[in-house]
Amino acid sequence: MAWRQILFSNRRLLSVPSNSVTSGFASFSSKSNPYIVKVGIPEFLNGVGKGVETHVEKLESEIGDFSKLLVTRTLKLKKLGIPCKHRKLILKYTHKYRLGLWRPRAEPVKA
Numbered sequence: 685m686a687w688r689q690i691l692f693s694n695r696r697l698l699s700v701p702s703n704s705v706t707s708g709f710a711s712f713s714s715k716s717n718p719y720i721v722k723v724g725i726p727e728f729l730n731g732v733g734k735g736v737e738t739h740v741e742k743l744e745s746e747i748g749d750f751s752k753l754l755v756t757r758t759l760k761l762k763k764l765g766i767p768c769k770h771r772k773l774i775l776k777y778t779h780k781y782r783l784g785l786w787r788p789r790a791e792p793v794k795a
Contacts, residue, residue: 723781723788724750731788732777736770754778 725744729737746764747753756778761771780786 725753727788728753728777728781729774732773734770734773736773739764739766739770742766754782 725747726737726740728750729740729743742764743753747756747760753774758771758775761774766774777786
């Protein structure tokens with residue numbers, strides 16, 4: 685008997701009118717974040733943060749261009765002497781940048 689009550693109450697919860705579902709998503713929208721127009725290696729690494737910005741000079745001298753950083757692989761970063769944790773962060777955020785899911789902010793985040 686209790687199982688029947690649980691099943692029927694769950695069905696009532698799931699049957700929500702379609703117009704209330706679409707209006708519920710509007711509350712999750714927020715202001716757009718300010719983005720940097722031109723992204724270079726220093727802006728990108730400063731946007732990632734977490735100590736990765738210490739490798740700006742090394743990456744600018746060896747890789748040179750931001751578009752080349754976006755296609756750089758793990759072994760290249762390892763040969764440059766970048767620690768594993770920083771390599772993982774750089775590769776993670778370059779992948780997100782290529783997909784358009786992440787961009788560095790215009791002003792640095794205050795922690």
